[in-house]
Amino acid sequence: MDNKSDYRTNIIGAGEVGCAISVDMDKSAIHNTNSFFWDTKGNDALGTIALPLYGAFVSEEKCQFFDDVSRKKVLEIGCGSGQSLQYLGEHKASELWGMDISEKQIEKTTRRLTECGLSVKLICSPMEEECGIPENYFDYAYSVYAIGWTTDLECTFCRIASYLKKDGIFIFSWSHPIHKCVAIENNMLAFKKCYFDESWYSVSLDGSALSLSDRKLSTYVNALAKAGFIIEQMIEESDDDIMRNKNSDFAKKAKMLPVTFVIKARKL
């Protein structure tokens, strides 16, 4: 992975947030904006971040959040172009399921997994909504850089809990909120945004818009607890081995503060 792709993963950082426009939290407007972005620009603009990576500098191979997935049913929330499903399919998961708001992303996943000879069940829907995913069914639900797009975190976590069997595992990664507040400028770290500000905003990328909000870490933790999860592990550190020889501003920043977080939680 070159420096440019490292950066694209977390391209919406504090610098971009500084130029953002405030928007109302209007669920259907946000879904329209974001599904249009993922249908038309998607990974070309933002890059792909997929297993074995959870973020630019965190890897499943080092962290081992998943145990042996053979004979396990797995569900990806916001499956994007299907690379993570391919990874778990190659590790012999017994059933692969994915869901995504974007029809084009679902098409990409279908194409990728068909080419690999892997069978997958895919659903096109916002993660916040009822969409026919079976309940009390999965051993693992996971999401790599997609959960933060939800307009309703508590509802999304409750839905994910309902899909899992008792003791089922939920693993997700997202941009660390402190990365969204601090920019690197002239080799200095500068606070550009208030950590407590969870309001919605729109950013322009590659001529198209995306709408999002930056939630505090406690918002994720409390929403997990409310949905009936217990946290087993959380990672904020960048992996030294992946960081070695990376000298971009983004990598310099990642040496000073977390750019990604990963949480592993168990359904009680």
Ligand SMILES: C[S@@+](CC[C@H](N)C(=O)[O-])C[C@H]1O[C@@H](n2cnc3c(N)ncnc32)[C@H](O)[C@@H]1O
């Ligand atoms: C950064 S990608 C991550 C996916 C995958 N890891 C990848 O890199 O291809 C985010 C994905 O979340 C999907 N997404 C955005 N908002 C969503 C929502 N409300 N419900 C379900 N999926 C959503 C997008 O369509 C996109 O495929």
